[in-house]
Every structure is written in structure tokens, then in C-alpha cells.
Amino acid sequence: MNALTRKGSPGPAGIARIGVLGGGIAGLTMAVALRNAGLDCVVFEQAPRVETAGLGLQITPNASRLLARLGVGEAVDAVATQPLSIDVHRWDDGHRLARTPLGEACVETFGAPYYTVHRADLQQLLLRVLPTDTVRLGRRCVAVRCASDSVTAVFADGAEATFDVLVGADGIGSVARRALADDVRRFSGQVAYRGLVPADALPEWQGEPRVRGWFGPAQHCVCYPVSGGRFISLTAMTPDATVSVSEDSPAAQWNAPAGPAEDGAAPAASLARAAAEAYDGWDPLVRKLLQSAAALSLWRLNDRDPLPRWSRSRLTLIGDAAHPMLPFRAQGANQAIEDAVVLTDCLRQADDVQTALCRYEELRLTRTTRIQLSSRESAEVFHLGDGDLQLERDRDMPERWALRNNEWLFGYRAESAALA
Structure with a gap:
């Protein structure tokens, strides 16, 4: 009998027990995909x-088509915005350097929309389609034990839960990842001021929903509408020469690929002053954005080096636990959604767990590694100093930035990967 038995299947094996560590976008998408495939799971958050809370996400066509496949496409459409374009501007005078058409052009080219959405809105709509007992809150996993025929999650209160399959969707600080690799997080040298x-506050943009970015020496700023256009999500990246603490030191807080620096506890006024100083001399619209944010948070931008494998025995990783990446290609959440769909298809089709997990790695590792490394490289291109190289780039x-050049990224069909 198939190692992963569908709901209602006869036989002594019953329904396979699948656990998911982490209730973020990766973990919740995994739970929705499994439920749609007729597989039970429990999510520990x-x-x-x-x-x-949270800020904005860009959901690109490679992921938005998967959300539609999972049955939440209409719900996403109701809370998200479809921007007309991505506009890139020069840092000081705001001169537009390039425009990538989105909107209907994106749907026509890739068969799915490009969305900007508030992270909490996406999380809530994924939660709404899950049975109420799927997500267990206040359950912090502190260790994972792998055996040949099972995998066990150990929680902070001493409780344990054993599964046929355990999926680590627990972010860059993943406990599940420790069972596979003894690696450390990597600080990019950049921090980000983020806010809504x-x-x-910018009436000149009313009726013109766009992703807007400004590229300048050593830093850049990006913004786009969220919450149905009621707010603009702002991220302003800048170098941080003050960070000297090791990424894994107890003095540092590293809870996400872009984790809050020092628990995000810096006073709002001091953050606003620091952001204004960092962007002194930039396009007045950038400064207006920073001044108009109700509050700013400061985030360190981190990733990890790509792993050669994500699975051990009956344990595997998805999302930031598997491939934490810098935000410069806006693909973190999108790749987590792809992971969840491909892993579910592999589990549904395989005769045994190990075959399913090996197949999942084969289908995902090359693509996510390329995007991880491309995200690092993008920082160098975005942040060229004034001079000949910058002029050539411009x-x-x-x-x-032509839309067709995104075929490898936006045109990828994860829903067909496991069928190839």
C-alpha cells in the first residue's frame, strides 16, 4: 500500500501522519495543498x-497561479492589488529608468496575475480554508529526531509528536534544518527600514497602482500598494556598518530572512531620523514616503548558503528553512508556495516517503539555488555607485527589465513539475 494513504483509504496503515513546523506562509500553504490532496496534517506554530502584523508581499505569476489551483485565487484577488507596472527610477532626481508592464500584460504573457498583498491578509485567507484544529498555537519545537520509519518533533514543554513525514517550514532559524546541516546565517551588510x-498621503499616485523602486549608490528603496490599495508598503534598504556581532550570537536576534534588528525595539523617532539621514539628497518622493509612514521597523537582511540536500529520513524542508534568500528578487514567499505544491504532488504520487522526498529535492534544488544566488547578485547591480558602470546599467x-525576460521566473509551472 502507498506509504501516504488518502483519507478514507482502507487498510491497517490508516491515514499517514504528517506534521508541519511553522504557521507562516510556507506552512499554511503546505497545509492547504495537503488537504486538497486528501492528506491530513497538523501545523505547529x-x-x-x-x-x-506584517508588511507587503509581491506574489508573482509563478505563485499566483498556484494559489488559484489551491482554491484561494478569488480570495487573494479580493484583498490584493494588481499593479500596472514595475517602475525603476534614478535615486536623486526620480527620472524613470525602466518600466516593466504588469496588469493585463502579465496575465496575457504568463497566464496569471502579479499581485501586491499584505502578508497578514494572505495568511488569514489561508487559515480560513483549513479546519480549525489544523494549526496548534504556542507549540515551540526545540529538537527533531529522525528514525528510519518515523520522525519526532520535541517541544519546549517536553511533549513529543511522532510523524510519518515532518515538514520544516520554520524559517531561517529552523530547528528542523539543524538535523541536516550545521551552518550559520549570513548577514548581507544591509538593513531595511520598513513601514506602511x-x-x-500620496494623492498623486491614486489610480496608478505600481511597484516603484529607486536605485542609488549602496542602497535602494521600493514601495507598492497593499490592503486593497489603502496602504503603501515601503522598504528602504541601506548599508549597516555598525553590525559586528556574529549572526548566531545570543546578542543578535535572527528570526527571519529579514529579521528585526534588536527585536525591532528602537524608538520610532530615532528610526525615522536615521532613515531620513540615510536618504538625504534622494528623490523628494522617497523622502515623503519615509516621512509619511506611521511607524518604521528596522530589519537586518540575512540569508544562508544553499544546501546540497533538504531531506533526511522522513524529514524535509520548505521555504526559508530550506532556502532563505535576500528580498532583492521578491521571491521568498513565492518559492515557498512552489515548494508546498511540488512537495505535496511528490508525496501524493510516490509509493514511499523516501522516494517522494528525493524527487522533491531533484525538482526544487536547482531552481531555488539559482534564485538565492541571483538575489545576492541583484544587490550589487541595484547599488552601483555613480559612474560609468551605473550609466551602462541605466x-x-x-x-x-522587459517582461519577456522573466519567463524563467514567472513562467515556471510548479504544478506540472512532478508530472514531468
């Missing part, structure tokens, strides 16, 4: 409550 700006931008 360390937070005591479902978070409603009321859309009516001249090439209209061609490089």
Missing part, C-alpha cells in the same frame, strides 16, 4: 496567536 504609508535597463 510557536507564536501564541495568529499574527495580524496611508495611500492618501542604459541597458529598458531591455533588461
Whole structure:
């Protein structure tokens, strides 16, 4: 009998037990995909409550088509925005360097929309389609034990839970990852000021939903509408020369690929002043964005080096636990959604767990590694200093940022990968 038995299947094996560590976008998408495939799972989230905070995400066609396949496409469409384009501007005078058309052009080219959405809105709609007992809150996993025929999660309160398959969707600080690799997180040298700006603070953008970015020496800024256009999500990256603590030191807090620096505890006024100083001399619209944010948080931008494998015995990884990446290609959440769909298809089709997990790695490792490394390289291109190299980049931008050049990224069909 198949090692992963569908709901209602006869036989002594019953329904396979699948556990998911982490209740973020990766873990919740995994749970929805498994449920749609007729496979039971339970999700363990360390937070005591479902978070409603957060900022924006860009959901690109390679992931939005998967959300539609999972049955939440209409719900996403109701809370998200479809931007008309990605506009890239020069840092000081705001001159537009390139425009990538999105909207209907994106749907026509890739068969799916490009969305900007508030992270909490996406998380909530994924939760709503799951049975109420799927997600267990306040359950912090502190260790994972692998055996040949099972895998066990050990929790902070001493409780244990044993599964036929355990999926680590627990972020860059993944406990599950420790069972596979003894690696460390890597600080990029960049921090990000992030915040939400009321859309009516920039009336000149009303009716013009776009992803807007400004590229300048050593740093850049990006913004886009979320929450149905009521707010603008802002991220302003800048170098941080003050960080000297090791990434894995107890003095540092590293809870996500872009984790809050020092628990995000810096006073709001001091963050606003620091952001204004970092962007002194930039396009007035950038400074207006920073000044209009109700509050800013400061995040360190981290990733890890790609792993050669994600699985051991009956344990595997998805999302930031598997391939934490810098945000410069806006693919972190999108790749987690791809992971969840491909892993579910592999589990559904295989005759045994090990075959399923090996197949999943084969299908995902090359692609996510390419995106991880491309995200690092993008920082160098975005942050060129004034001079000949920057002028050459700017001249090439209209061609490089053409929509068709995103075929490898946006046109990828994860829903067909396991069928090949």
C-alpha cells in the first residue's frame, strides 16, 4: 500500500501522519495543498496567536497561479492589488529608468496575475480554508529526531509528536534544518527600514497602482500598494556598518530572512531620523514616503548558503528553512508556495516517503539555488555607485527589465513539475 494513504483509504496503515513546523506562509500553504490532496496534517506554530502584523508581499505569476489551483485565487484577488507596472527610477532626481508592464500584460504573457498583498491578509485567507484544529498555537519545537520509519518533533514543554513525514517550514532559524546541516546565517551588510504609508498621503499616485523602486549608490528603496490599495508598503534598504556581532550570537536576534534588528525595539523617532539621514539628497518622493509612514521597523537582511540536500529520513524542508534568500528578487514567499505544491504532488504520487522526498529535492534544488544566488547578485547591480558602470546599467535597463525576460521566473509551472 502507498506509504501516504488518502483519507478514507482502507487498510491497517490508516491515514499517514504528517506534521508541519511553522504557521507562516510556507506552512499554511503546505497545509492547504495537503488537504486538497486528501492528506491530513497538523501545523505547529510557536507564536501564541495568529499574527495580524506584517508588511507587503509581491506574489508573482509563478505563485499566483498556484494559489488559484489551491482554491484561494478569488480570495487573494479580493484583498490584493494588481499593479500596472514595475517602475525603476534614478535615486536623486526620480527620472524613470525602466518600466516593466504588469496588469493585463502579465496575465496575457504568463497566464496569471502579479499581485501586491499584505502578508497578514494572505495568511488569514489561508487559515480560513483549513479546519480549525489544523494549526496548534504556542507549540515551540526545540529538537527533531529522525528514525528510519518515523520522525519526532520535541517541544519546549517536553511533549513529543511522532510523524510519518515532518515538514520544516520554520524559517531561517529552523530547528528542523539543524538535523541536516550545521551552518550559520549570513548577514548581507544591509538593513531595511520598513513601514506602511496611508495611500492618501500620496494623492498623486491614486489610480496608478505600481511597484516603484529607486536605485542609488549602496542602497535602494521600493514601495507598492497593499490592503486593497489603502496602504503603501515601503522598504528602504541601506548599508549597516555598525553590525559586528556574529549572526548566531545570543546578542543578535535572527528570526527571519529579514529579521528585526534588536527585536525591532528602537524608538520610532530615532528610526525615522536615521532613515531620513540615510536618504538625504534622494528623490523628494522617497523622502515623503519615509516621512509619511506611521511607524518604521528596522530589519537586518540575512540569508544562508544553499544546501546540497533538504531531506533526511522522513524529514524535509520548505521555504526559508530550506532556502532563505535576500528580498532583492521578491521571491521568498513565492518559492515557498512552489515548494508546498511540488512537495505535496511528490508525496501524493510516490509509493514511499523516501522516494517522494528525493524527487522533491531533484525538482526544487536547482531552481531555488539559482534564485538565492541571483538575489545576492541583484544587490550589487541595484547599488552601483555613480559612474560609468551605473550609466551602462541605466542604459541597458529598458531591455533588461522587459517582461519577456522573466519567463524563467514567472513562467515556471510548479504544478506540472512532478508530472514531468
